[in-house]
Amino acid sequence: MKLERKQYWIACLFLLPALAIFGLFFYYPFLQSVYYSFTQWNGLKAPVFIGLDNYKYIFSDQQMLDGMKNTLKMVAFGLVVQNPLALLLALLLNRKFRTRAFLRTSFYLPIIISLVVTSIIWGELLKYDGFFNGILKPIIGESHIQDWLGTVYTSFPTIILLTQWQGIGYCALIYLAGLQSIPTDIYEAADIEGAKGFALFRHITLPMLMPSVTIVLFLTVVGALKLFDLPYLLTNGGPGTSSYTLFLAVYNAAFKAQNYGYATAAGILLAIFIIIVTIVQLGITRKREVEL
């Protein structure tokens, strides 16, 4: 008993430096951030306590509201389009055919390219006198071609499509790993029982794939909620607020409008929102997971 207690205190002693550093550089600033979220602070003058004003204003701030609208669109698109497409792609890439290895690499390749590089390349391809309009012009006529990132109607849909270019390959890879972990003897047993085609997918593949579905949905939802880099680099939220996302709205509130207190409040609220969404989503998908 004495020895156990001694070991306990020694363990605590070893943990202490790490805890102190973590506390100083994470918890203390975090608590400070909570304080700043109740202040008006431009980073230069001393913060002025304004109570809940920052939190109240978030719900009437056009940039935040448009950011929320676009972020939810992104989440919905990820769930309804990206995931099924990624699963379909994984099912195709799981089959045996000659160019399988090449295609697997090709679909994964976008993930390893830096987002800054990606945004520059896509920015060039999509510009008014760029590659895509060069192809479209003879087909649909000059009057119909667009500055895809420069109109309120096309800027955010274009960004959504660009995120799919990277996202689908990544999610497909996770699904592919899941598919390959399903034991083949289950399929053989089902085959003997007479199960074929879609019935195999519905009753064996999908239930066995649920852990992967959980991961992919989690990554899709959190990735969509955190969408920042592409709109920041390609449009900076414009034109107007048409391509704002929640994170971009928070960033611009801090570094463009210099409302650090307000941005901190929005950041805290956003973090809480993400935690809630994640807990709900994980709760739903985990229930459907099948234990082997």
Place this chain on the structure above:
Amino acid sequence: MKLKGWSALASVLLLTTVMSACGSNNNDGGNSAGTNNGAANNGAANAGTNDGAATNDGAATNDGATNAPAANDKEFTIRVGAWFLDERPYMVQFKKDVEEAYAKLYPKAKIQWDVVLGATYFDKLKAQFASGSAPDVIFYQGADIAASGNLADLSGEPWVNRLTDGAKKDMQTHSGGKTYGVPMGLSIGGGVWYNKKIFSDLSITPPKTAQELFDAADKIKASGKTPITLGFKDQWTAQMFFTNWLNSYTIDNPTLGKDVYDGKVKIADDATIQKVYTNFEQMKEKGYFNKNAISIDWPQSGQMFASGEAAMIVQGPWMPGANVDNITKGGFDKFDIGFFPLASDDGKVAMTLGSNEALGVNAKTELMQESKDLVNLITTSDIISPFMAGDGALTSFTDVSVTYADPAMNEVQAAVDGSTVLTSQFISYLPASAVTNMLDSLTKVVSGVKFNPGDLKAAQSSLEKDKATVVLPAE
């Protein structure tokens, strides 16, 4: 206090981390509304609240040595923070001149140039102020920095008496009757630079009213060229165009900014503000702007102008130098450029004149005298005059004259002389958040959406929320 400073720094970093913010060279204005035209690639922004009495006819050249202490053997490193000191020849020369002159005062001193190009510098500077680690000598933009208490009071320095009347009213370097920085020249807030060859080929004279500008744009468009190139992906360019045009319309309504600040007038309801938006709407509808106006940045719009594809560009005083660079790098045909200011319907013109870059001393520096000496020698004619010339700035010192390489700068001087020079401008009375909202509405219009005054309500509510952060111009 130290702990509080570090925790503030850590909080800023935490906020940055939480948002997964990544670096960028987007110059979308890390400036407060007090600094009116955002940060250009050379950090061009005007507080725009100065008297236009600047003169380029300096008398005798000031010799910094007369005000400087004798050389001493103290060994130290002095840090100078800046966001614009890049590899342009006049910038390189400036650094060299400063180092050589300072070496005469302090032979064993070393100058460390802490340069972060672009608007990120200001984010870093705020964190440095909060943590007590800001450079000793600080280049800055923004009236809010002068009024923040982070800069030393330099009112007693010898160069203060040499400032021109206009420079003495520079909002960016003066606050509460005290001087906190050196105005590194007085720059115009911006205006229209035009391709003289295109204008002459089409028999167009520089427009003197808004309608003449539309007529000129009509002719240029008919010739197959783009009348005006915009690079509104950089929001400060949108701010520059909008505010400079609005300034001319506010001549008849000089208290508009104050009235809006006081709540007597609502932004969304004001006819003068609406007029400028409808001007942009009209120009967009008639195809006077480049079709990629929203998705290209200022350097790309500068390329369009240099290539001769576009006839006009709204930019700051750095344009003559930048255009020569663009022509050389792009291998385009050379052409002369001219300048005219943006006028109202009835031909009234208001221009702002203020310091582009301001130079101050960290209030908490341990090298106070050494820093003041450095600032003092930078104000000497030999060092600051070539800098002002390169920057396209008018002199801010009575005894410093500036010779410009490009004759277009004479047109700038003539435009300043022939215009009403404002001591404050509309957006000086708005917080940065409200300015951002107004620019959001502008980019929406320029992207092709009809102007809706209701969109300006967002700016009104930002003003009401952040009113306390506004550094009001001196009455």
